[in-house]
Amino acid sequence: xxxxxxxxxxxxxxxxxxxxxxxxxxxxxxxxxxxxxxxxxxxxxxxxxxxxxxxxxxxxxxxxxxxxxxxxxxxxxxxxxxxxxxxxxxxxxxxxxxxxxxxxxxxxxxxxxxxxxxxxxxxxxxxxxxxxxxxxxxxxxxxxxxxxxxxxxxxxxxxxxxxxxxxxxxxxxxxxxxxxxxxxxxxxxxxxxxxxxxxxxxxxxxxxxxxxxxxxxxxxxxxxxxxxxxxxxxxxxxxxxxxxxxxxxxxxxxxxxxxxxxxxxxxxxxxxxxxxxxxxxxxxxxxxxxxxxxxxxxxxxxxxxxxxxxxxxxxxxxxxxxxxxxxxxxxxxxxxxxxxxxxxxxxxxxxxxxxxxxxxxxxxxxxxxxxxxxxxxxxxxxxxxxxxxxxxxxxxxxxxxxxx
Numbered sequence: 001x002x003x004x005x006x007x008x009x010x011x012x013x014x015x016x017x018x019x020x021x022x023x024x025x026x027x028x029x030x031x032x033x034x035x036x037x038x039x040x041x042x043x044x045x046x047x048x049x050x051x052x053x054x055x056x057x058x059x060x061x062x063x064x065x066x067x068x069x070x071x072x073x074x075x076x077x078x079x080x081x082x083x084x085x086x087x088x089x090x091x092x093x094x095x096x097x098x099x100x101x102x103x104x105x106x107x108x109x110x111x112x113x114x115x116x117x118x119x120x121x122x123x124x125x126x127x128x129x130x131x132x133x134x135x136x137x138x139x140x141x142x143x144x145x146x147x148x149x150x151x152x153x154x155x156x157x158x159x160x161x162x163x164x165x166x167x168x169x170x171x172x173x174x175x176x177x178x179x180x181x182x183x184x185x186x187x188x189x190x191x192x193x194x195x196x197x198x199x200x201x202x203x204x205x206x207x208x209x210x211x212x213x214x215x216x217x218x219x220x221x222x223x224x225x226x227x228x229x230x231x232x233x234x235x236x237x238x239x240x241x242x243x244x245x246x247x248x249x250x251x252x253x254x255x256x257x258x259x260x261x262x263x264x265x266x267x268x269x270x271x272x273x274x275x276x277x278x279x280x281x282x283x284x285x286x287x288x289x290x291x292x293x294x295x296x297x298x299x300x301x302x303x304x305x306x307x308x309x310x311x312x313x314x315x316x317x318x319x320x321x322x323x324x325x326x327x328x329x330x331x332x333x334x335x336x337x338x339x340x341x342x343x344x345x346x347x348x349x350x351x352x353x354x355x356x357x358x359x360x361x362x363x364x365x366x367x368x369x370x371x372x373x374x375x376x377x378x379x380x381x382x383x384x385x386x387x388x389x390x391x392x393x394x395x396x397x398x399x400x401x402x403x404x
Contacts, residue, residue: 013304016139018026019043021145024150027157032051033063036147041065043143046127051112051120053127058082061124065357070126072108080110083123084320088218107131111141113148120151120240164224178204179211181247181276182347182391185364189377189384193335199226199267200335200385201234205241210277213241213250214232216333217269217311218290227267233311237269246270247284248318251308255286260313266312270305270333274325276391281325284318286311289339289350292369294330302350305332330367330390338375 013276019042020174023035029052037048047066051074058078061071073076108126123144176182186202199219207213217233219226233254250271258264270288274281276283283291283303287310294300306319325331339349356374358367367388371377377384 017041019143023147024153027154028152029154029158030063032147032150032154032316034065036061036143039126039143040123040140041138044125044127045115046125046171047071048123048125048242050123051077051121053081053113053119056082056095058121070106070128071124072106075202076108077110077122080112081119084204104246107135109140111137111144113144113151115145115152115397116147116153118148120155121352123147128133135269154270160370161226163273164227166263176206178214179206179210179276181210181365182212182274182389184214184390185388187368187372187386189372189380191338191380191383199230199265200337200383202232202333202385202387203234203237205238207241207244208275209275211273211275212389214249214272214274214333214387214389216335216385217267218288218335218337218383218385219267220310221234222383226265229267232261232264233267233269246400247273248306248308248320251284251286251311251318252316255309255311255314255316255318258312261312264312266310267308268336268371272331272333272389274331274389274391276325276403277392278328279326280322281306281331282320282322284308284320286318289334289336289346291334292332292360293325294332296326296328296360298360298362300354302354302363325391327392328390331365332365332367332371332388334371334386335382335384338371338377338382338386341380364390 010190019039023039024032025035026032033050033052035048042049047068049061049069049071058081060072061068063113091257104126106126109132111123113123121333123140125140164255183254184204188200200262201217203215205213205215215237217230219229219233236254236257237250240250251269254269268284268288270291271284272281272291283305285305285307287307290305291298291303293303303323305319306321309315339353340351341348353371353375356371358370368386371386372384
């Protein structure tokens with residue numbers, strides 16, 4: 001039969017387990033630091049804060065829980081943060097350090113935030129009263145160690161996110177230039193505004209005789225790998241499109257190339273060859289959603305397009321379809337993140353987009369802003385890429401005489 005001491009020990013263990021589980025619930029370093037200081041104060045009272053270390057740069061007090069005036073001189077804590085290091089093999093880590101002197105009748109402790117061979121700063125704790133018992137110091141050290149492990153993961157996640165974001169922005173910032181007879185606008189929104197970017201992309205390629213090839217694609221997945229694969233698809237598209245093939249043959253060749261790369265992820269892709277001189281657009285799709293055509297008066301409608309399998313499957317079977325696209329009409333290509341909603345039939349999603357109405361004569365930026373706003377794209381569950389294009393017949397030389 002358990003004794004009162006056993007029950008008390010079990011309660012303390014349960015509380016400690018719950019406290020540890022409450023640290024590092026996200027991949028956000030600042031949130032982890034705040035969870036750490038709240039947990040420390042909950043277990044040991046007093047005041048707690050964190051000083052973060054990046055290289056040899058030390059922050060000021062952050063994530064303060066309790067009375068900030070009770071914290072020791074920040075210069076002392078910063079010195080500890082700079083000198084903190086992982087102990088040599090076989091040596092015991094001193095779990096906590098105390099200042100030699102303090103102007104107040106209080107105790108202050110620094111517990112290094114160490115994980116592996118890295119030091120991420122220090123946990124600083126202070127209270128008025130008796131000196132800290134070694135068991136309390138070791139408890140603070142345990143909490144600091146748990147937080148440091150999550151900080152390590154958060155920084156690794158941030159580094160990958162930043163790299164993927166830089167790559168995505170670099171790729172999206174330099175689309176090809178369309179002919180002057182076609183105005184375009186492009187938008188890209190990562191899902192949630194802060195998750196890893198994915199493989200959504202837009203491209204424009206100049207063709208002969210005043211025509212422009214518009215492209216929107218979506219590589220399956222998110223992150224750096226999807227962005228790298230996106231670059232591979234984009235490079236092959238530019239190379240193949242330079243031969244001025246019909247859109248369905250461009251997709252066929254892209255599929256053949258991609259299917260031979262075992263590590264390349266499948267991707268959907270929509271091609272639209274716009275010919276303002278003939279008031280036409282020729283479409284071909286590799287598993288991608290159809291575009292929307294917005295009339296000069298502001299009404300929108302879905303433009304049908306034959307749909308083949310995604311790129312990278314090797315199945316082929318792509319077809320093209322040609323539709324009218326008059327001067328002043330707007331064609332909008334987009335990835336599925338713009339319209340798809342969990343548990344909703346795709347036909348319902350597309351109907352919601354085609355129901356959007358636009359003021360006559362609005363600019364392309366206004367058109368995309370209206371679509372993103374009315375479909376609440378900033379809260380979409382997937383990345384969103386959208387390209388709007390509007391043809392206009394130029395005055396002067398005949399468009400058919402132009403070269404790329």
